[in-house]
Amino acid sequence: MDKTEFKRCFSRRLAEKFAMEVSDASPNELYQTLGSLMTSTYSQNWQQTWKDYREAGQKQAYYFSIEFLPGKMLKSNLLNMGWLEMVSEGLTELGISLDDLAEVEPDMALGNGGLGRLASCFMDSIASTGLPGNGNGIRYEYGLFKQRFVDNYQVELPDEWLQKGNLWEVRKESKAVDVRIGGDVYLSEDGFGNLTPNYQGGMLLRAVPYDTGMVGYQNDIVNTMRLWSVEISPEEEDRYRSIGDRRAVEDLTSVLYPDDSSEAGRKLRLSQEYFFVSAGVQSILRYYKQLNKPMDEINQYIAIHINDTHPAMCVAEFMRLLIDQEKMGWERAWNLTQEVMSYTNHTIMAEALEKWSIDMMKSVCPRIYQIIEEIDRRFVEEMTGVHDFDLIQRTRVIQCGQVHMAHLAIIGSHSTNGVAKLHSDLLKSVVLHDFYLLYPARFNNKTNGIAMRRWTQLANPALSNVLDDTIGDSWRKNPSDLRLLLNFEEDDQVLEALADAKWENKKRLATYIEDHCGIKVNSNAIFDVQIKRLHAYKRQLLNLLHIIKLYLDLKENPDLPIEPRVFIFGAKAAPSYHYAKSIIKVINETASLINQDDSINNKLKVVFLANYNVSLAERIIPAADVSEQISLASKEASGTSNMKLMLNGAVTIATLDGANVEIRDAVGDDNIAIFGLTESEVYQYYENRSYSSTDIFKNDAVVYKVVKTLVDGTIPNIISEGQEIFDSLIKYNDEFFVLRDFGDYCLAQESINQAYQDKRRWRQISLRNIANAGRFSSDKTVQRYADDIWQIEPAFAHEDDRGVTQHDTYLF
Numbered sequence: 001m002d003k004t005e006f007k008r009c010f011s012r013r014l015a016e017k018f019a020m021e022v023s024d025a026s027p028n029e030l031y032q033t034l035g036s037l038m039t040s041t042y043s044q045n046w047q048q049t050w051k052d053y054r055e056a057g058q059k060q061a062y063y064f065s066i067e068f069l070p071g072k073m074l075k076s077n078l079l080n081m082g083w084l085e086m087v088s089e090g091l092t093e094l095g096i097s098l099d100d101l102a103e104v105e106p107d108m109a110l111g112n113g114g115l116g117r118l119a120s121c122f123m124d125s126i127a128s129t130g131l132p133g134n135g136n137g138i139r140y141e142y143g144l145f146k147q148r149f150v151d152n153y154q155v156e157l158p159d160e161w162l163q164k165g166n167l168w169e170v171r172k173e174s175k176a177v178d179v180r181i182g183g184d185v186y187l188s189e190d191g192f193g194n195l196t197p198n199y200q201g202g203m204l205l206r207a208v209p210y211d212t213g214m215v216g217y218q219n220d221i222v223n224t225m226r227l228w229s230v231e232i233s234p235e236e237e238d239r240y241r242s243i244g245d246r247r248a249v250e251d252l253t254s255v256l257y258p259d260d261s262s263e264a265g266r267k268l269r270l271s272q273e274y275f276f277v278s279a280g281v282q283s284i285l286r287y288y289k290q291l292n293k294p295m296d297e298i299n300q301y302i303a304i305h306i307n308d309t310h311p312a313m314c315v316a317e318f319m320r321l322l323i324d325q326e327k328m329g330w331e332r333a334w335n336l337t338q339e340v341m342s343y344t345n346h347t348i349m350a351e352a353l354e355k356w357s358i359d360m361m362k363s364v365c366p367r368i369y370q371i372i373e374e375i376d377r378r379f380v381e382e383m384t385g386v387h388d389f390d391l392i393q394r395t396r397v398i399q400c401g402q403v404h405m406a407h408l409a410i411i412g413s414h415s416t417n418g419v420a421k422l423h424s425d426l427l428k429s430v431v432l433h434d435f436y437l438l439y440p441a442r443f444n445n446k447t448n449g450i451a452m453r454r455w456t457q458l459a460n461p462a463l464s465n466v467l468d469d470t471i472g473d474s475w476r477k478n479p480s481d482l483r484l485l486l487n488f489e490e491d492d493q494v495l496e497a498l499a500d501a502k503w504e505n506k507k508r509l510a511t512y513i514e515d516h517c518g519i520k521v522n523s524n525a526i527f528d529v530q531i532k533r534l535h536a537y538k539r540q541l542l543n544l545l546h547i548i549k550l551y552l553d554l555k556e557n558p559d560l561p562i563e564p565r566v567f568i569f570g571a572k573a574a575p576s577y578h579y580a581k582s583i584i585k586v587i588n589e590t591a592s593l594i595n596q597d598d599s600i601n602n603k604l605k606v607v608f609l610a611n612y613n614v615s616l617a618e619r620i621i622p623a624a625d626v627s628e629q630i631s632l633a634s635k636e637a638s639g640t641s642n643m644k645l646m647l648n649g650a651v652t653i654a655t656l657d658g659a660n661v662e663i664r665d666a667v668g669d670d671n672i673a674i675f676g677l678t679e680s681e682v683y684q685y686y687e688n689r690s691y692s693s694t695d696i697f698k699n700d701a702v703v704y705k706v707v708k709t710l711v712d713g714t715i716p717n718i719i720s721e722g723q724e725i726f727d728s729l730i731k732y733n734d735e736f737f738v739l740r741d742f743g744d745y746c747l748a749q750e751s752i753n754q755a756y757q758d759k760r761r762w763r764q765i766s767l768r769n770i771a772n773a774g775r776f777s778s779d780k781t782v783q784r785y786a787d788d789i790w791q792i793e794p795a796f797a798h799e800d801d802r803g804v805t806q807h808d809t810y811l812f
């Protein structure tokens with residue numbers, strides 16, 4: 001399609017859908033029109049992709065994730081279809097701005113943060129590398145809550161993202177399956193020694209899939225993300241007459257749990273987990289049976305990936321279907337299950353390791369519990385005599401009345417991976433050490449990655465243009481080519497062009513800040529950014545204490561030679577996480593204090609942007625000069641905003657945690673500001689129990705002065721919150737070593753301040769960060785999953801009617 005044709009089609013589609021002309025249509029009507037033109041165009045490829053996989057008998061991977069966080073899809077799909085430029089120009093000629101139109105689309109926010117966003121980057125990369133892989137998740141009626149600030153407190157509002165419909169999804173009623181939740185089960189013998197489960201009571205729910213096309217980058221591949229929604233099955237209508245009864249069913253896929261790392265232990269959550277696991281596994285088996293291959297060979301055609309422990313019941317559900325439905329013997333079924341399943345761990349925080357009480361599991365999925373009991377029994381039997389008793393007790397699935405989901409995932413799969421080198425090493429040496437002793441070959445690392453297309457081409461067109469002009473456009477398909485930029489680190493014209501692009505992005509963010517927060521910021525200042533969920537271990541508090549220090553220093557000496565800085569935060573706190581909410585309140589009150597204080601000559605501004613989400617990330621990241629990655633070493637599994645910020649030329653200030661270690665290796669010590677305890681120093685403190693925050697508080701005059709402001713009235717309106725945070729640091733011995741790392745952090749910040757003063761040097765550091773970011777492309781990450789874990793291969797290019805090769809998947 002060319003531009004002229006697009007304009008004609010667009011106007012025709014608008015007339016067909018809304019009986020309107022462009023001048024009469026609202027932005028939403030225009031958006032719906034464009035979207036429908038796009039989906040009707042790629043749906044042919046969608047069908048064809050599916051047929052190709054099937055006919056080639058290709059092994060497919062299914063990424064089971066309780067969260068997906070795609071954000072907006074309009075521009076991403078346009079880019080991947082190869083339509084972005086044409087549509088943008090065509091619309092302009094029709095008097096429409098594509099950007100305005102894109103704003104109409106609500107973010108699809110069916111995830112909390114890193115884990116969900118990673119799943120969506122993977123979906124983009126899997127399609128873009130031509131790999132046969134699909135997503136499987138939940139279609140929540142309400143996404144992650146919207147955040148507002150009232151009196152500087154976080155307030156949560158529902159995210160009604162489906163209100164105006166969702167044009168990317170297709171409801172597939174014909175592909176619905178039934179899922180049984182609750183009730184009782186007993187086994188009966190059929191006379192041949194076979195045990196059959198008999199179910200009594202409980203609810204038979206209908207799981208209806210909504211499929212969304214995952215459009216590959218200019219390769220004609222369209223994969224599927226399948227999200228399940230609950231409905232009352234037509235046969236059961238009579239049982240659910242009252243509003244209350246119907247509500248109980250509908251609740252199941254109503255809301256995403258907003259806790260991003262702590263285990264809430266709610267029955268509804270467990271039901272959600274079983275619901276999407278059972279629906280997904282059933283639909284995979286139904287597909288496999290259509291292929292008419294022997295059940296014994298299913299491991300050659302299907303790979304199921306368990307994204308964190310939330311879908312760990314895949315192991316038991318797959319066993320259930322093979323045994324109960326396919327009448328397979330336990331051992332054959334178990335071998336197949338292990339070969340099909342693989343598992344990624346995303347956290348080392350103890351409170352995030354999922355455990356469910358036996359009672360709860362029995363009440364939600366009694367048959368699954370029976371199978372888990374049998375898995376546990378056989379595990380103990382098999383290990384007894386081979387390994388010592390204590391080791392077996394520590395690794396079994398059922399312990400002290402609880403089912404350990406990570407244990408189930410590890411025992412029932414052939415691969416367990418961490419998400420950064422350091423994290424994977426810690427899994428082997430500490431968190432999952434016992435399992436490493438049992439199954440060393442199962443453990444591996446797959447460092448996270450990011451979809452370069454979204455995080456440069458879409459989010460940062462200014463930078464993308466400079467890159468095209470400097471190194472050509474091959475980086476768009478092969479991010480490793482960003483390295484070509486290193487040839488220009490002494491080229492002042494290129495350095496200037498990169499700086500101009502950054503400036504343009506900063507101006508744009510400054511406008512947004514003024515419009516949304518009423519704060520005027522200086523675009524020449526350092527834009528210092530910390531964007532991630534609010535969590536004690538991520539240490540937004542450390543950032544805050546440094547800001548307070550700078551403020552006190554400036555109050556003492558307004559002529560202090562520091563570069564003007566704008567500190568920018570974006571973070572949601574889990575609604576039930578009291579401490580995290582207090583941190584938000586204190587940051588906001590500190591911001592109000594500092595932003596209104598004229599005596600510091602506008603050298604400091606603090607901006608907390610409300611409702612951090614994918615779209616806001618796309619605005620903030622291109623404008624960042626400094627990337628704050630300051631978690632306590634060993635706590636952040638990987639981090640992915642660190643990669644996005646680096647790619648966009650921000651300079652990282654970081655502890656040696658998660659993927660920061662690999663970023664340091666990529667750019668070298670001179671192009672990153674590393675500070676703080678190392679992971680082994682942290683573990684030494686744990687071993688020796690030798691940490692005392694009070695010692696630091698008493699002996700370090702700077703720490704004393706800064707921490708005291710939490711409780712001495714310097715910062716207004718934080719009486720209880722200031723005390724709570726003060727107590728966490730002093731009375732409860734500072735769990736995340738904030739005070740221990742404070743001095744070193746201030747030095748690292750000072751080195752940033754110095755570096756920025758030398759414009760040329762700063763620009764060179766920034767260039768080297770961009771140039772070395774290619775290794776974090778999620779295209780490469782998924783390729784490694786495909787090769788090492790899933791054993792799937794890219795689709796073959798097919799020929800269209802004219803014998804022209806239509807898609808040409810690119811390999812590394």
Ligand code: 26Q
Pocket residue numbers: 112113114115116118257259260261262263264265269346347352354419448636637638639640658
């Ligand atoms: C569990 C039980 C009950 C309710 C909620 C949860 C829950 C929900 C979300 C537990 C964990 C999560 C999300 C975790 C997460 O996002 N982890 C991040 O994963 C990223 C991708 O691998 C890493 O980069 C981050 O370091 C890690 O924190």
